Amino acid sequence: MLLEDERSGLCAIGLRLAETGLVTGSSGNVSVRVGDLVAVTPGGVMLDRLRPEDCPVLDVEGYLLEGERAPSSETPMHLALYAATDAAAVVHTHSTYGAVVATTMTELPPIHYNVLLLGGTVRVAEYATYGTPELAAHVRTAMEGGKRAALLANHGGVAIGRDLDEAYENARLLEWLCGVYVRSRMIGEPRILTDDELQQVVERALTPPVFPRRS
Numbered sequence: 001m002l003l004e005d006e007r008s009g010l011c012a013i014g015l016r017l018a019e020t021g022l023v024t025g026s027s028g029n030v031s032v033r034v035g036d037l038v039a040v041t042p043g044g045v046m047l048d049r050l051r052p053e054d055c056p057v058l059d060v061e062g063y064l065l066e067g068e069r070a071p072s073s074e075t076p077m078h079l080a081l082y083a084a085t086d087a088a089a090v091v092h093t094h095s096t097y098g099a100v101v102a103t104t105m106t107e108l109p110p111i112h113y114n115v116l117l118l119g120g121t122v123r124v125a126e127y128a129t130y131g132t133p134e135l136a137a138h139v140r141t142a143m144e145g146g147k148r149a150a151l152l153a154n155h156g157g158v159a160i161g162r163d164l165d166e167a168y169e170n171a172r173l174l175e176w177l178c179g180v181y182v183r184s185r186m187i188g189e190p191r192i193l194t195d196d197e198l199q200q201v202v203e204r205a206l207t208p209p210v211f212p213r214r215s
């Protein structure tokens with residue numbers, strides 16, 4: 001079986017997405033790339049009930065190589081992100097706060113310094129019908145400039161990573177940031193971090209404090 005370990009990895013991430021509430025039922029999809037091969041979750045299957053053999057394998061051009069079930073309808077978006085970025089895994093969800101921000105805003109502003117882990121301000125990709133090449137193109141544009149996540153207008157969010165765990169963590173961070181933003185708007189006007197403040201965070205991360213050992 002092609003990409004056996006990776007297809008098992010998709011099942012594990014599917015379960016985690018369901019357990020943490022990022023995905024409800026079959027409303028999300030995940031893929032992982034190794035070289036020219038991509039394993040993706042199938043369409044219309046509950047993500048917490050996947051088996052490795054349920055997950056089809058395609059090449060990066062979208063030709064089906066193995067698997068009886070049809071690939072997720074959002075596979076064109078996954079393939080577009082592999083073509084345009086260094087991603088080795090993609091997680092797409094309809095997580096609640098991500099969908100709320102994607103329905104009302106054109107970007108998620110930097111209200112918390114952890115947004116830097118996603119490449120700064122998260123753009124909302126222009127609306128297009130799900131599963132279409134147009135949506136894939138809009139998402140690719142929204143990811144330009146080294147972004148690790150994007151929101152999809154009136155739809156949800158997508159995150160990439162160098163492996164499945166990182167893509168999952170980026171999807172979880174995106175949802176957390178959107179949750180903080182939405183709740184902040186309920187009690188006031190959130191303060192947006194300035195470029196200078198964000199730059200100082202980058203510099204701080206590059207020079208962590210040293211704690212001398214007591215002898």
Ligand SMILES: [Zn+2]
Nearest residue numbers: 093130155156
């Ligand atoms: Zn979707």
